[in-house]
Amino acid sequence: MQLFKRNYNRKSMKMKSVLQTHNISWLEPVFWKVLMALCCLVPTTTNLSAHDMYVYQQTVVVTGKVVDDKGGPLEGVSIQVKGQNKKTATDAKGNYKLQGIPVNSILVFSHIGSAPQEHKVSVSGVKNVTMVLAERALEDVVVIGYGTVKKDDLTGSVSQVDMKDLMEAPVGSFDEALAGRVAGVQVSSSDGQPGAGMNIVIRGANSLTQSNAPLYVIDGFPIEDPDNAAVNPEEIESLTILKDASATAIYGARGANGVIIIQTKKGKVGKPIISLNSSLGFQQVAKTMKMMTPWEFVNLQMEISPSRAKDIYTTADLDPSNENYDPNGRTLEDYRNLKGIDWQNLLFRKSLNQNHTLSLRGGTKTTRYSFSGSIFDQQGIIINTGSNRYQARLTLDHEFNKKFRIGLNVNYSENERTGQIVNAGGASNYTAFALYRTWAYRPVTGRINYDLIDAGFDDEYENESDLRLNPIITAKNDYTHRLNYYFTPNVNLEYDINNKLKWKSVFSLNSVRSENQTFYNSETPHGSPRNRFLARGVHGIMGYSQSNVWSNENTLTYKRTFAKAHNLEVMGGFSVQEGSSINKGFGTMGITDETLIMQGLELGIPYTSSASAGEFGMVSGFGRLNYDFKSRYLLTMTYRADGSSKFAKGNRFSYFPSFAAAWNMKREEFLKYSELISEAKLRVSYGATGNNRIGNYDTYGTVNTALSNTYSFGNKLPPGGVYVSKMGNDELRWETTEQLNIGYDLSFLNKRVSLTLDYYQKTTKDLLLNADMPISSGFERVFKNIGSLQNNGFEVTLNTTNINNGKFSWRSSFNIGFNNNKIIKLTRNQHSMFSNMVVGGNTSALYVSRVGYPAGMFYGYIFDGIYQVEDFNISSTGKYTLKSDLPEYGEGSRSSIQPGYIRFKDLNGDGRIDDKDMSIIGRGQPIHAGGFANNFSYKGFYLHVFLQWSYGNDVFNANRMIFDGNYSGLFNVNQYASYNDRWTPENRSNTLYKPSGGGPPGYLSNRTLEDGSFLRLKTVSLSYTIPAQFSKKAYINKLSLRMAIQNLLTFSNYSGMDPEVSTRHSVLTPGFDYSPYPQPRTVTFGLNATL
Structure with a gap:
């Protein structure tokens, strides 16, 4: 005693x-x-x-076991009684023992690479400890704009991504794994093409016509629209998302869409540590579409055009007088036993991908270093497509003395994407789409028996209005190379003027060089001499671009505590950023030797050339004040002034203030000693941010030299000259977003259960829209600040430690975000804004953005079934005439409408289907989206399971208009197997019309609008850490083996390949599915070794 x-x-x-x-x-x-x-x-x-x-x-004997965060035993962990010399260390099994330790003493646990921990000795004397990596301990400190703050002292809505969970996903860029990880952050992709970027929107879209992408701040450098594929995810130390105005206003004119702050890994004090993270895996298409069999296909052609079908496919059924009659030819029944060509199976492949990162980190108390290199190589699941990245990073941090520090961070990356752009954007000729060509190509030949697989084009069927080229041969002959080179050096200087005042300066450069090469030989749709729509023949295009953006940011930070209760931090800064870019390109056609590929461009005839250059500049002043009283009452005020060259004089500067307050109730006497409640904090913020994502010269008018807009006098050639092609507007100013946020942070049971709730309402004013102009002006429209848009929503984040008994642990993370988008105002006297889409060569309005409704609502006709025989009067000659009490397509169409044709609702009751019967038919944005992660660890095993979902959004499946209906009755175009249930006199379907029965061209309806809700088993990862006593025999301090699967299962009622698709992604045109590059299912095997 x-x-x-x-x-x-x-x-x-x-x-x-x-x-x-x-x-x-x-x-x-x-x-x-x-x-x-x-x-x-x-x-x-x-x-x-x-x-x-x-x-x-009382004194006790303290025993226990120390494990890592995956449950594996840790050897060599030091355990020392605080303030005494009494200490011990864990054995190979992680066990330890200390005798004669006073109750309530403090034990300090420390281990290389882990954050130190302190634990109080209890009467039981048993203490099991889970050590956490030092990187995870950093989660208690949150990176914000121009600084850091303790989690307990946050006043704004800030989400810190769990990088450990994020890295469980086998992906090439961090944004691919971000979907569903953070409440209020919507991540989507146009398609699954290797290297394709992701679309990230935070708390709903703020703009209708300008970018809604967040600002990225990478190691202190603000970058707009970076290529995230250039950042190796393995190099990210922390990823923080700023969501409300209190957090983003410090970035002023670029903060309206939210801010993503990325800090990369640096060296740490300690002996050199070599780490290798290596993985190898394969990818395959997750779903293919079931197509018609040969018999089903030929039977359909007999319905579309019996005479043509017999000439090609059933020559034995022809009249003997027909020149194509063949008594030994095939009948329709013969096709039941024929095996058709599975073109999808030939287009898709099981592709390999590999990812390797090698790093060296360490340092002394004065100098810390980090060097890493990585290789990422991803073959596409479509033949002749892929992406690779070669990346290297160097960081050096040196302390000259206790006051002066300098840091260097240099990143270099090369990215290459090869293969076709499967989604051809707004192209009207749908034969240019790879998947369209694959689905459409017929599965069997007819009377001419030749190998369709080896034939470059379909010699048995070709006409002046259609082009049928072998989809596999064209895919193999595609030559599209996009090379990007990124160089980003960053130097920061820090000087402590005194113990309260610190100066910091950051110099950064972001240099991007791009080379694009595209070559169309005679085996591709664009280069084929058979292409009557594009008469360029063999041709090629080469493009080059270079952009450089540099910035310098300087800050002074003052910290002081008054009377041991009042904590004050004041930060002020000044920044300058300038950028320049050049773009040039040329193309030649009619190239005589296609074997030379790009080297043969000089053999062609020049048909296009372009060159452009641009510059911009921005200067800013900003400041922030943080105050708290005993961490109980917290106050944050920020202010930023931005000036941009993108706007005309008089409108170049704008100002963005914000205010936030928080009440940390846990610090109050009534909760201070509560054992149930660990944290309780109320947050309120309000502020303004801006969006400067307009073109460098949008405020100016433009001139053009096109001859089509000049006059000819006396039947002579038009004289040379220029004309004003676009009217300028020197009154353009920033789009400004004001946001209110109310949040509550609550945790229980020593933070085993943590809950974060946020409600927000943000309103964007001065939307940049094309406003109508008087006829007398000579212009139809001009860009103006005139509209208004509102988003409001609710976010929930719940983190729990369900079980943690030293041997087995189970923790969960759940988030869900609701967002309601509403247009408040458009241009003068404008109630709706329509967006047209091109489907099958026809352009029609499919979307409407209407005052009082969310942006990008689906707009069209309401499907009302199929016209049946009973809907017609039948003449004595068997002619059908639609009854007068039923709506016709247009005036005079009653005799042309036939049984089996599509029927639409006559909303205004005038008996005629026209644009007056169009209405809102669906929503493009989800009602809510989120994710649910579970992590299990037992001894050395670690299992990560992540579910992602989206609910309430619709997807327009434009593929079905061609392949689940053949609305224009194209001959020899294969169909989905589902079209076997189409209307026939024997099968009077009320859901699928007969061939050519799709209604007038451009009539888009909710027949092909489907529920896009889904639940996806996004990531499953299983790893095992080999016990140290075995790995150290191979001189490896830590060795983990891992298997991961991405996109394992998807639960959805959507009939297409993937409900998470938007091939025309924009705020005005969401949820459009037309021949996308499919999302792959990925399986990888890897190891992580630390020496």
């Missing part, structure tokens, strides 16, 4: 406070009266006024 002695003045201190101060309040119920008596027996003097109080303190 050990004596415990303290002196106290009975008048100056309450006994309860004394007991709580020394953590012996458990004595109070039993010994209260005795202790009070002892205190009162000894009188005090005016000078000393104290007495001695003796309490016996």
